[in-house]
Amino acid sequence: MGQYLNIENNIFSVFNTDAWKAESIKTLPNNLVNVNSDGEFIRVSIIPSGNLTNINAKTGVLIIDIFTKVGIGPKRSITIADQLDSYLSGKTLSTTQGISVQFMGSSLKPNGRDKDNPTLYWYTYTIPFNYFEVQ
Amino acid sequence: MSYKNLIGRNVVKAFNLVGDLADDVIITNENSTDFDFSEGEVTHSKQTKITTQMIITEVSTKASEMKDDKKMALLKTAEVGDINDWSSLLYQGISWKFGPLIHSDRFVTIVEIHK
Numbered sequence: 001m002g003q004y005l006n007i008e009n010n011i012f013s014v015f016n017t018d019a020w021k022a023e024s025i026k027t028l029p030n031n032l033v034n035v036n037s038d039g040e041f042i043r044v045s046i047i048p049s050g051n052l053t054n055i056n057a058k059t060g061v062l063i064i065d066i067f068t069k070v071g072i073g074p075k076r077s078i079t080i081a082d083q084l085d086s087y088l089s090g091k092t093l094s095t096t097q098g099i100s101v102q103f104m105g106s107s108l109k110p111n112g113r114d115k116d117n118p119t120l121y122w123y124t125y126t127i128p129f130n131y132f133e134v135q
Numbered sequence: 136m137s138y139k140n141l142i143g144r145n146v147v148k149a150f151n152l153v154g155d156l157a158d159d160v161i162i163t164n165e166n167s168t169d170f171d172f173s174e175g176e177v178t179h180s181k182q183t184k185i186t187t188q189m190i191i192t193e194v195s196t197k198a199s200e201m202k203d204d205k206k207m208a209l210l211k212t213a214e215v216g217d218i219n220d221w222s223s224l225l226y227q228g229i230s231w232k233f234g235p236l237i238h239s240d241r242f243v244t245i246v247e248i249h250k
Contacts, residue, residue: 028170032177033220073160084206 003058007048007131010093010101011062014046023083039069039120042080056133062088062103063120070113074087077123081108088127095132099135103127139241144241146211150188157188158226162210165221179221187214189226192245203249207237212244224248 001009014020015027026041028034030130034041048060064084087107094100106127114120150157162185169178193207208224215224224231226248234247 012172012175027172029172029175032167032170 003056003131003133004048006096006099006133007058007060007101007129008046009096010099010131011044011046011129013093013095014087017087020087025072025080034067040067040076041100042066042084042125052130052132058131060129060131062127062129064125064127066125067114067117067120068123070119070121072121074110074123077110077121078108081106081123081125084125084127100130100132103129141214142242149189149200150211153190157190159186160189161186161225162215162218163223163225164216164218166217166219167221177221183216185216187211189224205234205246206231208246208248210241210244210246212242215244218244218246 002117012029020027026034028041028043030043030045034043043065045063045065046060047063048058050059051057052059066077066080068080088103089106090103092100092102104127106125109126111122111124114122148229163184164183166180167177170176171178187210190209191206192209195205197203218233218236220233222233224233229250231248231250234249237245237247239245
């Protein structure tokens with residue numbers, strides 16, 4: 001399996017856990033339009049953006065767009081960001097032996113109303129990661 | 136008679152009056168409600184097929200590295216169902232995908248279709 005797919009599989013595994021499903025936050029990857037939502041969801045985009053010191057390692061950023069209903073204030077978005085932190089910040093993921101994705105600290109930015117759906121407010125949660133492959 | 140029914144009936148009549156300018160097409164709609172993070176795939180619900188008529192109002196072909204045959208399709212809103220990213224339109228035996236929705240009211244829908 002290639003590095004990009006390894007990274008995706010490791011990160012996606014977080015959103016496939018029973019614990020994350022129990023959070024009841026609709027989670028979608030990019031390139032998938034949200035339908036049948038009651039107005040709150042997150043969109044996960046993985047950006048492997050650079051190399052580390054050897055070819056079996058990469059750096060990257062996980063960007064998660066958080067959409068909540070307009071007019072409810074920041075608390076819900078921030079709560080979702082904290083929930084994401086509890087699964088990601090400082091954590092190391094490893095679904096396959098010898099492969100790991102190590103997350104650092106996150107940041108959160110409000111962007112205003114979503115342009116496509118102005119009934120949603122949009123925050124961006126960003127967390128850098130390093131990918132390591134031990135052969 | 137209500138204006139809604141009156142206009143709706145006239146839209147149907149107009150599609151019949153233009154004769155062979157209106158083509159028979161089959162629209163296939165699929166809804167997705169979820170994404171399977173273990174498989175990395177979209178979970179599709181069942182398909183619905185709708186037989187309707189389409190009037191092509193504009194045709195363009197872009198011959199570049201990204202070849203694109205595009206048509207502007209006029210459809211009866213009451214018969215198109217829920218068009219989304221997974222919808223397709225069967226026209227002259229060829230499957231076309233839907234592009235951006237240009238205009239839609241309760242009577243007619245104008246949408247790009249791409250091959």
